[in-house]
Amino acid sequence: MDADKIFKALGDPTRRKLLDLLYARNGQTLGELCDHLDMARQSVTQHIGLLEAANLVSTVWRGREKLHFINPVPLHEVYERWVRKFERQRLSLLHDLKKELEGE
Amino acid sequence: MDADKIFKALGDPTRRKLLDLLYARNGQTLGELCDHLDMARQSVTQHIGLLEAANLVSTVWRGREKLHFINPVPLHEVYERWVRKFERQRLSLLHDLKKELEGE
DNA sequence: TTGACATGCAGGCATTTACCTGCATATAAT
DNA sequence: ATTATATGCAGGTAAATGCCTGCATGTCAA
DSSP states (O other): HHHHHHHHSSHHHHHHHHHHHHSSSSSSSSHHHHHTTTSSSHHHHHHHHHHTTTSEEEEEETEEEEEEEEEOOOHHIIIIIHHHHHHTTTTHHHHHHHHHHHHO | OHHHHHHHHHHHHHHHHHHHHHEEEHHHHEEHHHHHHHHHHHHHHHHHHHHHHSEEEEEEEEEEOOOOOOOOHHHHIIIIIIIIHHHHTHHHHHHHHHHTTOOO
């Protein structure tokens, strides 16, 4: 997994909205996705390009139409590497802070 | 939670390394963190500023030293909103793709 | 076969980002 | 008191980013 591409792809509201749009209905065409976004088609294409590069979206051509599908695998990998790892610290944080404030 | 700040904060290798450094030993000072990074102190300060803005790192002053602590809460919120939501689609993706390739 | 439709490609511009250097401030140590 | 240490603040630059417009290509439909 390429954490850099994944997080950068997710670090933009338009691209997160694209994921939500595909979550609502998977397999939409570029044009359909554009209908929900207030920007030029080419800008949407660029955003989708980053989502594809991060492997968050896969596409299939059907005639002249390009269909878009969510790929949730990278999200899960992000979870394994960047969320789960840090979860065990959740409860200890306050404790650490207090210790430090008391001069340890 | 501010997804934008969180993902943008995570979308940089230096900042992810900072989180890993703090995971290895929580409560490090700025100087200690700088020792592991090959860039000017001020650059590290800026990176930490973004991590703080995303609430991924909390700091405490002890005299002239600034101590840094991971806050894993935003990561968990990211998981709830951006990973868990999409997990149920994991198995259905291939099915969707095949359906589309067959002309639905 | 001609026109309409869905998309790609190339390039241009303004903003943001990631880095730097130089100087200032506050705390600790001698 | 004076010096050393830890950090902040201000500003400058090059590269990356996000948006656009104009034109090209390939597919469907009349």
